[in-house]
Amino acid sequence: MIIKQLSIFLENKTGRVCDIASILGDNNINIRALSLADTSDFGIMRLIVDKPDAALARLKERGFSVGITSVAAVEIPDVPGGLASVMKTIESGGFNIEYMYAFVEKSHDNAILIMRFENVENVVDKLYEKGVRVLKEKEVLSL
Amino acid sequence: MIWNKEMETMSQGELRCRQGENLVKLVNTLYGKVPFYRRKMEEKGISPSDVSSIDDISLLPFTTKDEMREVYPYGLLSVEKREIVEVHMSSGTTGKSVVDAYTKNDIDIWGEVMARTLSMGGTTSDDIVQNAFGYGLFTGGFGVHYGAGKIGATVLPISGGNTKRQIDVMLDFGSTVITCTPSYSLYLAEFGKEEGVDFSKLKLRAGFFGAEPWSESMREEIESKLHLKAFDIYGLTEIIGPGVAAECEFHNGLHIFEDHFYPEIISQETGEPVKEGEKGELVITTLTKTGTPILRYRTRDITYFINEKCPCGRTLRKMHRLLGRTDDMLIIRGVNIFPSQIEQVLFRIEGVEPHYQLIVERKGHLDTLEVQVEMNEAIFSDEIRRLESLERNMEKELHSNLGIHAKVKLVEPKSISRSEGKAKRIIDKRNLR
Numbered sequence: 001m002i003i004k005q006l007s008i009f010l011e012n013k014t015g016r017v018c019d020i021a022s023i024l025g026d027n028n029i030n031i032r033a034l035s036l037a038d039t040s041d042f043g044i045m046r047l048i049v050d051k052p053d054a055a056l057a058r059l060k061e062r063g064f065s066v067g068i069t070s071v072a073a074v075e076i077p078d079v080p081g082g083l084a085s086v087m088k089t090i091e092s093g094g095f096n097i098e099y100m101y102a103f104v105e106k107s108h109d110n111a112i113l114i115m116r117f118e119n120v121e122n123v124v125d126k127l128y129e130k131g132v133r134v135l136k137e138k139e140v141l142s143l
Numbered sequence: 144m145i146w147n148k149e150m151e152t153m154s155q156g157e158l159r160c161r162q163g164e165n166l167v168k169l170v171n172t173l174y175g176k177v178p179f180y181r182r183k184m185e186e187k188g189i190s191p192s193d194v195s196s197i198d199d200i201s202l203l204p205f206t207t208k209d210e211m212r213e214v215y216p217y218g219l220l221s222v223e224k225r226e227i228v229e230v231h232m233s234s235g236t237t238g239k240s241v242v243d244a245y246t247k248n249d250i251d252i253w254g255e256v257m258a259r260t261l262s263m264g265g266t267t268s269d270d271i272v273q274n275a276f277g278y279g280l281f282t283g284g285f286g287v288h289y290g291a292g293k294i295g296a297t298v299l300p301i302s303g304g305n306t307k308r309q310i311d312v313m314l315d316f317g318s319t320v321i322t323c324t325p326s327y328s329l330y331l332a333e334f335g336k337e338e339g340v341d342f343s344k345l346k347l348r349a350g351f352f353g354a355e356p357w358s359e360s361m362r363e364e365i366e367s368k369l370h371l372k373a374f375d376i377y378g379l380t381e382i383i384g385p386g387v388a389a390e391c392e393f394h395n396g397l398h399i400f401e402d403h404f405y406p407e408i409i410s411q412e413t414g415e416p417v418k419e420g421e422k423g424e425l426v427i428t429t430l431t432k433t434g435t436p437i438l439r440y441r442t443r444d445i446t447y448f449i450n451e452k453c454p455c456g457r458t459l460r461k462m463h464r465l466l467g468r469t470d471d472m473l474i475i476r477g478v479n480i481f482p483s484q485i486e487q488v489l490f491r492i493e494g495v496e497p498h499y500q501l502i503v504e505r506k507g508h509l510d511t512l513e514v515q516v517e518m519n520e521a522i523f524s525d526e527i528r529r530l531e532s533l534e535r536n537m538e539k540e541l542h543s544n545l546g547i548h549a550k551v552k553l554v555e556p557k558s559i560s561r562s563e564g565k566a567k568r569i570i571d572k573r574n575l576r
Contacts, residue, residue, distance in 0.1 A: 007525035009518045011555050037527050041534075041552050044527060063557045065518040069525040098526060116525070 001124050001134045002070045004052040005114065008045040009065035012038065020045065023062055029055045032140060033114055035101035046101070048073075048114060050141050070120045073135040074127065078104055078111045086113070089130050095123045112140070146262035146294075147255065150402050151457045158458070162405055163196040165430040170194045170203070173438060176221040179214055180204075180438060200405065200428060205414065205439045211381060212239040219435040222246055227434055231282045233380045243282065243380050244434040250289065252431055256386035256400045257290020263391045263398075263455075264349035264374045266320055268295035271346075273313060275323035275331075276354070277303040282384025283354055287322045290386065296320070303327065306334045317346040325357040325365060325373075329497055330561045332368035347371045353378065353385055356444075356465040356483045360490030361497050362394075375464050381440050382427050388462060396449040396461030403431045406462065407439070408448060411469050422447040424469055425462065443469040445481070473503060473569065475510045478547050482568040485514060488544045492537060494521030500559045505573040512549040514541070518556050 010016045017036070024031060033048040049055045052068060059066045076082040083102075090097065098116040105112060112135065117123040128134050145151050153161075171191045173180035183204040184190065193202055211219065219242070220227070228247050232240040245253065266272065272291040276283030284302055291298045301312055303323065309331055312318065321328065328350060335342060347369060353376035365373045377397050378385035387404050388397035399406045407426040408417050417423035425442045445468065449461040467481025474480075482501060489495050498517040503510060516537065524530055530553060537551040560567070 005525075009523060009530075009553070009555060011558065016555075039527060039531060042530070042554075044525060044530075046525070063555070065520065065523045065556050067520075067523050067525055 001072065001128065001136055002120060003048060003073050003114070003135070003137050003140055005069045005071045005116075006045075006047040006049060006052055006055055006059070007067045007069045008047070008059060010043045010045055012040070012042060017045065019062075020059065020064070023058055024049065024055060027054060027058050029058070033101065033103045033112070035099075035114070037099065046099075046114075048140060069116060071114050071116045072120055072124045072127070073140045074113045074115060075105075075110050075133040075135055076113060078109050082111065083113070086132055089127065089132055090115075090123075093123070093126050093130070095126070144262045144265050144267070145456060146259040151259060151398070151459055153402070153458060155458060155460075158402060159197050161402060162430060163198075166197055166200060166405070166428070167191070167194055169428070169430060169436055169438070172221050172433075173436065177219060179210075179218050183438075197405065200407065200439070201416065203428075203438050205426065205441050206437050207441050208241060208381065208443070211241045211437075215239045216242050217244070219437070220244055221436055222433055229285075230280075231285065231380060231384060232280050234281070240280075241381050242435065243383065246432075246434040249383070249432050249434045252403055253286060253383055253386055254289035254293040256383070256403060257286050258293040259290075259400060260374075260376050260386055260389035261287070261290050261294055261296070261320070261351065263389050264320070264351060264372060265392070266291070266294055266296055266349065270294075270296040270319045271299065271316055272296045272320040272322065273299045273301060273309070273316075273318035275301055275303055275309060275321060275327065276385075282378070282380050283322075286378065286383075286385040287351070291320075306331060307338075310335050310338055310340055313345060313347065314340070319346050320349045320351070321347055321369070321371070322351045324354045325352040325361055326355065326497075326561075328352055328365050328369060328373075329361075332365070333561075336368075342368065342370045345370065349374065351376045351389075356467055356471070356481070358483050358487045358490070359464075360487055364490065364497055377444075377462075377465065379442060379444075381437060381442070382429055383432065387427065390464075391453060391455040391457060393453060393455055395451075395453075396463055398453070398457050398459040398461050401459055403429065405430050406448075406460065408446065408462075409441075411445075417447075420447055420450060422463075422466060445469060445472075471569065473501070473512070473571075475503065475512050475547050475549075478545070480545055480547060484545055485541065485549075488540050489514070489516060489537060492533075492540060494519065495537070496521075498559050498561075499568070501569045503569065503571045503573055510573065512547060514549045514551045515554045515559065516551060517559055518553050522553075 030050045035046045100115040227244045229245045232242045274287045278284030350371045362373045374390045376389045378387040388399040405428040408423040411424040425444045429436045445466045446462045500515045502513040534551045
């Protein structure tokens, strides 16, 4: 239930996101989810892709600083209050979210939250016990 | 290993006598044969009879790089042109070239001092020297070539650049010694690693690096990546090329081959000698060269004498590895700093690699310094705050060690250009008139 997320260091220069997207596209790698965190100098692009290992290798070849980070994917109902209920569970467990981003599933009425915790393995187990639907890697990649 | 025991372990007293004799000879020659020096001596009211020992050297005029340029190409020749067997010169990127014209005698001296240099790292006739200093008008390639030749080592005169080939040759011929600029050695290491080369399995055991200032931390980096002992060597075209001074195996300063090149350290402002052990500008007089001998050349290199008895047995005086150049010196809001000092601070921080660049700008009336440091796997994090705290940490270290307020900026890997010769560390965007 741990998902591999690619994290890529980017300088704030024009064309860098385009470069990454092209490398992935040329290698037939599909992006499932994306988020970009930035400061005035640099940014970190976080990606969930269907072939993370291949993406890592291709991007490294091209000289990018890339890492694989373990994250959790949590499914919540795509209705008002859906996020709040999951957040309450997380909060009551005392888990600290480093960052998160969301996307909406195409074929279901659900949204997916990608969340990074400091100790993601433990957190995932606890969330699962509390009835939060944590997606398996296969499920995320086949979305 | 000491190449020339007699000269390299001579007592300072005996050495000073020889230096004095050679200086007297030199001054007579220059006065008689080189109008440029005759005029300079006359302007100072000095005649050759005023010089009788090495202590009198301070009476003599300095020579600057600009003056050497003005008399390009042959204005400093002290012999007939037919006695010149080889000419080298500086690149001339910042003006006219500085010319070094060698007689047969000078080439012999060059081979001798470079043989001493290479012997300091234990080079013998059993070694295979991969000479990646540029061959051509630049002095690096030929200097090493003549020294290695004198020792009887096998020379691979591969010259600079063509990094893929450097690696292939290193593997195929089992090079034991490499010579190049320190920044290029790291580029080689990086390139080799990407090609899957395991340097711990290679036969390389010593490297001689020079032509640009580098730091102790950079030495550690080079030694651990290339699996060799790294030696600092010093020289300059104006004097002879490489072979003016070199480090022995104790790596605590460079022995100056002062039987040939007499060193002084002066205050760059006043031109007076600094107090014993203080830092200042290195000045060199060539005592034995005959083609284009130079009086009191202002090297613009900053260093100081290390006065200690060296355990290697050599009695030749030592100078500290270069602290920088007077013209590389950055003055940021009144604080004098050299890139090598910044380098030293950065590399003490875990995981930071020696790829950096300094950008100086003037915003309003204030100078700003931006230090760009390349991202690498060891310092990469997925979390913005970790990266920001790394930047802040580097800024804090720079401030507490050097007293400067710099902005540190992480940049993408390989975004700072790798040079095959001297690394370009400073981009000065200030438009000062």
